[in-house]
Amino acid sequence: MTAVEEGTAAVGFRSERGAVLVAVMSATALVALDSTVLATAVPTIVEEIGGFSQFPWLFSIYLLTSAVATPLFGRLADTHGRRPVLFGGIAVFLAGSVICAAAPGMGVLIAGRAVQGIGAGAVQPVSLTIVGDLYTVAERARVQGYLASVWGMSAVVGPAIGGLFSQYASWRWIFVVNLPVGIAAVWLLARNYHEAVARTRRSIDVAGAATLVLGWSLVLLALLEGGVAWAWDSPIGVGVLVVGAATLAVFVLVERRAAEPVVPLWVFRRPVLVGAALAQLGVGALLIGLDSYVPVYAQGVLGAGAVAAGFALATMTVGWPLAATFAGRLYLRIGFRDTSLIGGAVMVLAFVAGLALSQTSSLWTVAGVCFLAGVGLGLVASPTMVAVQSSVGRDERGMVTGTAMFSRSLGSAVGVGVLGAIVTAVTAGRLEHAPVALRDRLPAGADARLALRPDVAPDVVAYVRAALAAATHDLFVVLAVVALATVAALLLMPRRSGEATGDDVGAAG
Numbered sequence: 001m002t003a004v005e006e007g008t009a010a011v012g013f014r015s016e017r018g019a020v021l022v023a024v025m026s027a028t029a030l031v032a033l034d035s036t037v038l039a040t041a042v043p044t045i046v047e048e049i050g051g052f053s054q055f056p057w058l059f060s061i062y063l064l065t066s067a068v069a070t071p072l073f074g075r076l077a078d079t080h081g082r083r084p085v086l087f088g089g090i091a092v093f094l095a096g097s098v099i100c101a102a103a104p105g106m107g108v109l110i111a112g113r114a115v116q117g118i119g120a121g122a123v124q125p126v127s128l129t130i131v132g133d134l135y136t137v138a139e140r141a142r143v144q145g146y147l148a149s150v151w152g153m154s155a156v157v158g159p160a161i162g163g164l165f166s167q168y169a170s171w172r173w174i175f176v177v178n179l180p181v182g183i184a185a186v187w188l189l190a191r192n193y194h195e196a197v198a199r200t201r202r203s204i205d206v207a208g209a210a211t212l213v214l215g216w217s218l219v220l221l222a223l224l225e226g227g228v229a230w231a232w233d234s235p236i237g238v239g240v241l242v243v244g245a246a247t248l249a250v251f252v253l254v255e256r257r258a259a260e261p262v263v264p265l266w267v268f269r270r271p272v273l274v275g276a277a278l279a280q281l282g283v284g285a286l287l288i289g290l291d292s293y294v295p296v297y298a299q300g301v302l303g304a305g306a307v308a309a310g311f312a313l314a315t316m317t318v319g320w321p322l323a324a325t326f327a328g329r330l331y332l333r334i335g336f337r338d339t340s341l342i343g344g345a346v347m348v349l350a351f352v353a354g355l356a357l358s359q360t361s362s363l364w365t366v367a368g369v370c371f372l373a374g375v376g377l378g379l380v381a382s383p384t385m386v387a388v389q390s391s392v393g394r395d396e397r398g399m400v401t402g403t404a405m406f407s408r409s410l411g412s413a414v415g416v417g418v419l420g421a422i423v424t425a426v427t428a429g430r431l432e433h434a435p436v437a438l439r440d441r442l443p444a445g446a447d448a449r450l451a452l453r454p455d456v457a458p459d460v461v462a463y464v465r466a467a468l469a470a471a472t473h474d475l476f477v478v479l480a481v482v483a484l485a486t487v488a489a490l491l492l493m494p495r496r497s498g499e500a501t502g503d504d505v506g507a508a509g
Contacts, residue, residue: 016192017134021143023188024127027090029121030178030185032151034097035062036158036291037174044166051106051346060224061110062117063416067409068216069121072209074402075262077126077243078395081195081332082133085398087186089122094182101175112175125402130193132397138328140389141382145324148378152317155291156310208262211251218244220410223417227424267403272336272391275492276384277407279340282486283381284411286347289419289479290316290373292345294366296423297357297472301465304363312366317372324382336387337493343379343488351483354476357468381408387493422478423471430467 038045042055069141077085103109131143165173222241226232255261267273292312298309323343331339350372357366388400 019188020130021146023185023192023229024130025146026181026185026188027086027123028127028147028150028184029154030090030093031066031123032154033158033161034116034120034178035173036155036310037162037459039159039162041162041166041171041174044171045109046106047177048171049103049105050110051109054106054110056228057110058113060221061114062120063409063413064217064220064224065114065117066120066124066407067114067220068213068412069118070125070406071212071263071399071402071407073122074125074129074398074400076122076404077129077398077402079260082126082130082398083189083193083195085122086126086130086189088183089119089126090186091119092116093119093123095119095180097175097178101172109495118472125398125405127388127406128385129401132386132401133195133394137390138332138385140386140486141328141331142321142325144382144385145321145378148324148381149317149321152320152374153319154316156314156317159306160310205255205258205260205262207254208251208258208282211247212252212262213245215244215251216406216410218247220413223413227421232421245375253378254398263399263403267400270391272387272493273400275337275489276388277404278492279380279384280404280407281411281414281488282482282489283377284408284413285419285482286351286377286479286486287408288412288415289475289482290370290421292416293423293472293475294370298363298366300468301359301472302361302363302366303465308363312363313370314370315367317375319371320378320381323375323378327379328384331383335495336383336390336491337495339383340380340387340490340493341487343376343383344483344490345376346372347376347380348480348483348487351476351480355473357469357472357476359465362427376483381489384490384493419475421477423468426471426474427467431464432469434463479495 038058042058073085073089081180093116096112096117096119099112099115100109102490103112127147128144130145132139135143162171162174165171218240220242222237226237252265255263255265294313295306296308298304298312299306304312323346327339327343330342342357350369353372354369357369385401385404389397392400
């Protein structure tokens with residue numbers, strides 16, 4: 001069993017929490033930046049080592065391996081301790097960075113990204129679990145807001161860093177700079193984070209882990225590659241999804257008989273855990289929608305530069321931690337669910353406001369929508385995660401945190417496929433039915449990228465921007481529906497969801 005000594009927060013460890021938080025945020029920054037930093041470096045990478053047809057896997061494999069690894073490492077953090085799992089995760093991530101930096105070809109680079117993803121799958125849940133161990137219920141939302149702001153800023157800063165390195169140095173430095181940051185995080189943790197782990201013999205649920213990894217790998221592969229590598233209704237697309245679902249059914253059967261299951265089935269019977277997981281699923285889809293398409297809209301429709309588009313999105317990273325800080329005070333008074341429902345209402349309002357965005361909107365309006373969305377997401381994501389962590393004891397906290405984080409990753413994976421298909425289909429349909437005078441001047445395979453090309457005629461650019469504006473409107477329709485569904489999921493949580501756990505000082509209702 002894992003147990004960070006109960007008295008540490010009161011007798012000395014509390015003074016070291018700042019250093020631990022810096023280390024955790026540094027480790028989180030490694031993971032977050034490498035989720036976005038490659039976007040602007042891909043052209044340079046392809047030019048140097050080739051593999052143009054394979055480069056989408058640089059993103060897909062990272063998301064896939066990190067998502068699948070998350071629940072496993074969350075469970076290992078409970079059974080073997082937070083320190084070794086987090087140290088191991090950082091080490092694996094840095095090993096993947098070295099492979100990427102030295103990659104002679106696209107195949108090795110993709111393999112390195114897969115290794116990085118496995119390391120990220122340990123860093124994400126264990127970082128949040130450590131926060132749950134060291135901070136009281138009243139403090140956790142604020143601290144989780146700090147971690148969320150790291151992700152938000154990475155979505156803005158990552159592409160800029162990738163572009164700078166690839167243009168003025170070498171794209172390989174994107175991965176080399178991970179080494180000092182990761183080593184510094186390990187050094188801070190080794191000096192300041194200590195835990196007492198009871199050395200008991202534990203059985204390992206090998207069959208459960210294998211079926212969980214294989215099943216979700218196939219499901220995520222189908223979601224990530226559907227409409228990209230193969231058609232959604234193609235035999236291979238349907239086949240991969242069916243086999244993945246069947247493997248997950250086997251996983252459920254295995255877990256029923258396992259002595260120490262990797263994911264106990266009672267997780268799916270507790271309303272607080274089910275409601276929070278579904279809410280995190282929605283949060284993941286909404287986040288990927290904003291991160292992926294707000295910059296596209298700002299640049300492709302409004303004609304803003306990359307920096308200005310990044311600023312508009314960055315306001316979300318301001319709203320989230322501010323809301324999380326406020327949530328920590330609010331849920332002590334009215335409970336986790338009601339606080340999250342307030343956030344859900346703000347979130348719905350933000351995405352409904354996004355429906356008004358058009359070709360004539362100002363960048364400040366976009367920034368306002370993103371800020372409001374950040375407030376809503378912060379008031380949903382942080383209280384639900386704290387509710388999950390507070391509903392179990394310390395020895396199960398890593399497992400439920402990993403499960404909730406996996407739900408968010410799954411939402412992002414589904415969002416990438418569905419939202420991308422919507423934007424592509426609407427834009428392509430508009431271009432296909434362009435006026436005859438314009439249609440003959442559109443190049444084969446024309447898409448929204450035409451709006452960013454300086455060599456395209458102004459009237460063609462105007463039409464493409466109108467098409468992309470229509471696609472953005474439809475995108476926000478879907479996001480508003482997802483926001484409403486997230487609110488419905490929150491209603492599954494009990495109104496008073498703080499179950500007694502001895503280590504939660506001042507546990508909220």
